[in-house]
Amino acid sequence: MFKGLGGFGDMAKMMKAAQEMQGKMEEMQARFDTMTATGESGAGLVKATATLKGELTALDIDPSIFQPDEKEVVEDLILAAIRDAQSRAAEKMQAEMSRMGEQFGLPPGMKLPF
Known part of the structure; x- marks a missing residue:
């Protein structure tokens, strides 16, 4: 299709690859x-x-921790669990993004989205 146009054929391939990557990124975000x-x-x-x-x-929350005099401890445990879940979610998301980058031949450690 782009025969004789020099580097434009490569440019078309790059654009197609970029569109594929964008589609995969949208799927991954969903x-x-x-x-x-x-x-x-x-x-x-x-x-x-x-x-x-x-x-x-x-x-x-395990019901055994509901002691009126332990209110601050329960609050701290809840916050710690939420922070842990968010941290694990971020790590899992980064692992998924890295896996996708490898599929596209990006160098290890390159962060997505760019």
Whole structure:
């Protein structure tokens, strides 16, 4: 199709590859809304689940920690579980992005999106 146009044929291939990558990135971003990571604190007494985008979707609290005089401890455990879930979600998202970059032949460690 681009025969005789010199570097324009390569440019067309690059543009097509960029469009493919953009489509895959959009698919991946949509999957990040449904993929989750669960964090916990207090040896599993409090568990928080978040999407890979960091949105909290569930909180599970063992009833044994509901002591009126332990209010601050419970609050700290909840916050720690949420932070853990968000951290795990970010790590999982980065791993997914790295995996996708490898599929496109990008050098290891190159962060997506650019």
